[in-house]
Amino acid sequence: MNVTSSTVEAITVIEAxxxxxxxxxxxxxxxxxxxxxxxxxxxxxxxxxxFLSSAGLRVLLMIYRQVKTQSGKVVLVGTSEEIQDIMANTGFLSFFITVDTLDEGVKTLKAS
Structure with missing residues (x-):
């Protein structure tokens, strides 16, 4: 696994x-x-x-909670159908905004 972070239009982007x-x-x-x-x-x-295991879901939830304490928003980009199914079945999907591309993610956050 590889994880990087960057900034796009003042938005923090974490890519895994x-x-x-x-x-x-x-x-x-x-x-x-x-x-x-x-x-x-x-x-x-x-x-x-x-692949995203329950340990990965836990990290996503930690990220969500930390950003939410700042009254912020987390957008997930490019989640596969399998990952979306797992997140939907566990109730996690409702915490996040999901889009297909990075550009859509940036537009979504800029519009809010």
Missing amino acids: SGSIDSKTAPEFERTAIAAIQGQKEVIIDLTNVE
Whole structure:
């Protein structure tokens, strides 16, 4: 798994690739939590994530809660149908705004 953070139009973007499971979730968590400190607009790009375990879901929930304490929003980009199904079945999908592309994510946050 690889995790990077960047800024696009003053929005923090966290991009992950590979699998987010019990072995890789701690790295995902460290990178993401450090990147979102004090941020109100966050995009998590999961376009290249092949698998998301319960450990990955836990990290997404931590990110959501931290951003929400700032009265912010989290947008998920490029979630596969499988990941969306998992998130819908666990009730997690309702916490996030989901879009297909990074450009849509930026537009969504800028419009709100």
